[in-house]
Amino acid sequence: MEIDYRLERPLRLHARLTVTDLTVLLGESGSGKTSLLRALAGLLRASGRPFDGLRPEERRVGFLPQGYALVPHLTALENVALPLAGREARVEALRWLERVELAPLALRRPAELSGGERQRVALARALALRPRLLLLDEPTSALDASTREAAVDLIERVVREEGLPTLLVTHDPYVAARARSLAVLEAGTVRQQGDPEQVFARPATLGIARLVGFSNVFAGRVRRHVEGGVEIATGEVVVYAPTKTPPPPDAPVHWGVRPEEVMIVRPDRPLAGPVARNRLEVQVRRIVRKGLAYTLRVEGPLALDVTLPRHVQDRLRLAEGDRIEVALKPRYVHLFSSEASS
Amino acid sequence: MTEAFLLSFRLASLTALTLLVLGVPLAYALVFKRVPLKPLLEAVLLLPLTLPPTVLGYYLLVLLAPEGVLGRWGLDWAFTFQGIWLGSVIFSLPFALTAFREAFQAVELEVLEVARTLGLGTLKRWRRVLLPWVWPGLLSGTLLAFAHTLGEFGVVLMIGGNLPGETRVASIYIFDLVQALEFEEAARAASVFVLLSFVLVLGVRFLEARWRSITGSNAR
Numbered sequence: 001m002e003i004d005y006r007l008e009r010p011l012r013l014h015a016r017l018t019v020t021d022l023t024v025l026l027g028e029s030g031s032g033k034t035s036l037l038r039a040l041a042g043l044l045r046a047s048g049r050p051f052d053g054l055r056p057e058e059r060r061v062g063f064l065p066q067g068y069a070l071v072p073h074l075t076a077l078e079n080v081a082l083p084l085a086g087r088e089a090r091v092e093a094l095r096w097l098e099r100v101e102l103a104p105l106a107l108r109r110p111a112e113l114s115g116g117e118r119q120r121v122a123l124a125r126a127l128a129l130r131p132r133l134l135l136l137d138e139p140t141s142a143l144d145a146s147t148r149e150a151a152v153d154l155i156e157r158v159v160r161e162e163g164l165p166t167l168l169v170t171h172d173p174y175v176a177a178r179a180r181s182l183a184v185l186e187a188g189t190v191r192q193q194g195d196p197e198q199v200f201a202r203p204a205t206l207g208i209a210r211l212v213g214f215s216n217v218f219a220g221r222v223r224r225h226v227e228g229g230v231e232i233a234t235g236e237v238v239v240y241a242p243t244k245t246p247p248p249p250d251a252p253v254h255w256g257v258r259p260e261e262v263m264i265v266r267p268d269r270p271l272a273g274p275v276a277r278n279r280l281e282v283q284v285r286r287i288v289r290k291g292l293a294y295t296l297r298v299e300g301p302l303a304l305d306v307t308l309p310r311h312v313q314d315r316l317r318l319a320e321g322d323r324i325e326v327a328l329k330p331r332y333v334h335l336f337s338s339e340a341s342s
Numbered sequence: 343m344t345e346a347f348l349l350s351f352r353l354a355s356l357t358a359l360t361l362l363v364l365g366v367p368l369a370y371a372l373v374f375k376r377v378p379l380k381p382l383l384e385a386v387l388l389l390p391l392t393l394p395p396t397v398l399g400y401y402l403l404v405l406l407a408p409e410g411v412l413g414r415w416g417l418d419w420a421f422t423f424q425g426i427w428l429g430s431v432i433f434s435l436p437f438a439l440t441a442f443r444e445a446f447q448a449v450e451l452e453v454l455e456v457a458r459t460l461g462l463g464t465l466k467r468w469r470r471v472l473l474p475w476v477w478p479g480l481l482s483g484t485l486l487a488f489a490h491t492l493g494e495f496g497v498v499l500m501i502g503g504n505l506p507g508e509t510r511v512a513s514i515y516i517f518d519l520v521q522a523l524e525f526e527e528a529a530r531a532a533s534v535f536v537l538l539s540f541v542l543v544l545g546v547r548f549l550e551a552r553w554r555s556i557t558g559s560n561a562r
Contacts, residue, residue, distance in 0.1 A: 041455075041459045042458075042459065043455050043458070043459070055458075056455070056458040056459045057458050057459075057461050057462065057463055058461075059459065060461070061459055062459070063456055063459045065452050065455075065456060067450070067452060069450065069452045069453045069455070069456040070453070071453055071457070071470075071471050071475070072453075072475070073474050073475055074470075074474075082457065082460050082462065082470065083460040083461050083462075125460065126460075129459075129460055129461065
């Protein structure tokens with residue numbers, strides 16, 4: 001589904017994006033994500049296609065706000081039956097509850113359900129509407145880590161099975177990574193849309209880089225053109241970055257590398273080829289555990305964040321103060337386009 | 343005594359019913375709609391809360407007198423049942439309105455909005471979402487208005503005077519008895535009053551508890 005919407009209030013926004021399968025809209029808080037969803041549901045004045053001029057009652061757009069908005073005095077079953085009519089309403093509502101694996105709790109009221117269960121009731125209710133478009137506002141923000149994964153699994157599965165265009169809004173990179181298509185809202189417009197892998201590896205702007213956890217970003221100047229790319233000077237460091245559209249020599253540029261893609265050079269395994277070019281001697285300043293991974297802060301000619309999986313750290317046994325060598329594989333070095341820096 | 347109590351009941355029932363019809367849409371609008379000069383309007387509506395009943399009664403008497411501003415337009419209601427009914431409605435409005443407003447304030451606007459996206463029109467939204475959510479609050483506000491009118495004295499005396507069968511309600515009847523030193527009858531009437539009020543307030547408390555169990559149930 002092609003969406004083209006303009007908002008004036010509460011903020012100016014012009015969003016053009018394609019919603020297919022599970023599409024995630026990523027954006028910082030205050031970027032207008034929720035406003036866009038409310039506009040699509042018809043609850044906020046806006047102009048654009050589709051649904052232009054239709055009242056919320058007429059749009060058949062399923063909308064799950066952050067708080068799920070279940071009716072407190074109705075049971076789960078009655079909530080799901082709300083959009084249904086006729087004698088078969090309760091039977092059909094039960095079928096939808098089965099779809100979200102909640103049939104045994106059909107007669108409970110929202111107060112007697114956990115956060116994750118309430119969300120599934122709200123999902124079943126939205127599906128019972130047989131919507132043309134499904135909108136989910138931060139569906140994982142109120143859930144703990146284990147429920148979060150299950151919730152995204154379920155949403156993903158149901159959306160696929162129903163072939164339902166779904167727009168999910170979040171600022172959670174974990175959820176974003178699971179999208180079929182990832183769009184990023186920045187400065188009142190959709191600045192980038194594509195495969196999540198592409199957006200994570202090649203963010204179009206510095207703002208998007210920050211949003212997708214692309215933490216090692218540096219300013220530099222193009223030193224010279226070389227085979228298949230450019231050499232960039234940042235301070236005393238010279239980094240080789242492949243690019244098909246090299247900026248002119250001496251142009252100011254931004255470049256970066258994801259913390260997951262910084263390699264630690266093992267002294268017993270010398271590097272060869274292009275990797276040997278982007279090598280830095282650094283010292284480990286800080287090691288922070290993050291779940292089953294470690295984030296290292298290393299300092300040298302450049303200061304970098306480095307993420308290590310546990311099995312690598314178990315082998316290397318790095319400690320704060322260690323002197324190590326890191327390599328930035330050219331294919332993981334991302335050169336931001338010049339307008340991204342502005 | 344029976345006549346006075348029956349009159350009190352009639353006045354209180356009519357007043358409470360009027361307030362239900364007037365107050366519910368008003369409270370709904372004050373909570374959910376954009377109303378111009380809302381604070382000013384609210385201040386005017388809540389004014390009877392702070393005015394002495396005699397002040398309110400005085401103004402109404404002047405307005406409703408045959409040569410008063412309203413009296414000349416046919417609302418010649420001084421010393422009539424309609425007069426004390428109008429006075430009671432105005433005097434109990436703040437109580438009813440406050441209760442109604444609280445009931446609507448407990449409703450999450452988002453739930454109503456999502457109900458719209460689910461295809462529920464205005465009528466269905468009121469019937470299936472809004473009314474089951476707020477009815478204990480609406481009923482408790484109505485009962486409160488009823489009880490408050492039953493106990494009303496100053497406004498009724500100022501506007502209605504003391505006409506048996508027309509404006510002499512129970513509270514004024516008791517005042518009369520004491521003036522006439524008929525303490526035995528006064529004691530009987532007073533004890534009936536205590537019992538009645540107790541039952542009413544108990545009912546309101548019960549409804550409030552019921553209402554809290556509904557509104558508290560969406561706590562996240």
